Amino acid sequence: MIKLTNVNKYYRQGTQAYHVLKDINLQVAAGEFVAIMGKSGSGKSTLINIIGFFDDQFSGQYQFNKIQVDQLKRNQFSDLRNQQVGFIFQNFKLINNLTVAENVGLPLIYAGARRSQIQARVQQQLKAVGLPNVAQQLPTNLSGGQQQRVSIARALITQPSFLIADEPTGALDSKTSQEILNIFQTLNHQGTTIIMVTHDEAIAERSDRIIRILDGQITSDQEVDHAHE
Template sequence: MITLKNINKYYHQGSQRFHVLHDINIEIDQGELVAIIGESGSGKSTLINIIGFLDDDFEGTYFYQDHPIHDYTRKQFSSLRNQNVGFVFQNFKLLRESTVADNVALPLLYAGKSRKEINGRVSETLKQVGLAGYEEQLPKNMSGGQQQRVSIARAISAHPQFLITDEPTGALDSETSQEIMNLFKSLNQQEGTTIIMVTHDPHVAEQCERVIKIIDGRVISDSKEENQRAGN
């Protein structure tokens, strides 16, 4: 589904140029649950900005569903993002003064769905994440774990092709973190949702079927490739 070949990323600050990603080569198949692990400053967030069509300023080639999107315009990137990706963040990024239903409905509104279709999909998605009946609640009155479930419901409401989750358990206690991880694993195993999870937590990463480790903007290990080599 996703193929990155020789991806390099540079940032400019004044007259200086910083090389942030170095010759990244990654393939991610439909239905995978992948962890991208690395310390702060390793380049993992920069990488997922490229994977999630948030950043079109890079060198190298990116094929999505066999389409050479490295040639796309910024407008085309935006369209790809809206139609294909769901995002889950550490700090939830919910509209705290809007109802749970209104938060979950946002991607559906952007997609031009009818009010009847939106209402049905919101209820269905909230049930899927264990929040049936919470439509009229306000996020500001909910626990961190419940807010993250709302965030996940919003991310999957429009049936994206894949999810990108950036430190999704970073603001939660260990018990709640495990509940959220169980939800992600259920979405992956039962719904076939492709999930790319950025984390610095080895305990979170080890629950994923594949772990890609990044240090200083370089992929230094990929458990999928290592397993393939071991099988040869």
């Protein structure tokens, strides 16, 4: 589904050019659950910004399904982002003065869906993440784990081709982190493709494959052995 070939990324700062990603070659098949691991400054956030159609300033080739992403115009880029990918962030990024239902339904409003259709889909997604009764609450009344579930529901509402989760358990305690990872595994078993960024080994090992990145280069790409579980 996702294929990066010799992708390079430079940042300019004044007269300096920084080589942030170096000859990245990467493939992710539909239905995979992949973890990207690396220290702060390794280039992992830059990489997911390219994969998630946020950053179109790179050299190399990016093929998504049969679309040659590196040749798209900027407006085609944002259409792809809105339709094909759902984002989950470390700090949830919920709008505190909107109800849970309004937060989850927001991407559908942007997409021009009808109100009646939105309500039914919102209820369905909240049920899928184990929160059937919080639609009218404000996010600030929920625990961190519940807020992250709301953000997962929001990411899934447009039925994207894949999810990008950027340090999704970074703000959560270990028990809540495991609950969120259980949701990811359930979604993945139902066919959702997930790319998760983390710096936590134990979290990464819940995925099927770990890609390690250091100084802008992929240093290893290995399947996780779940046989001992």
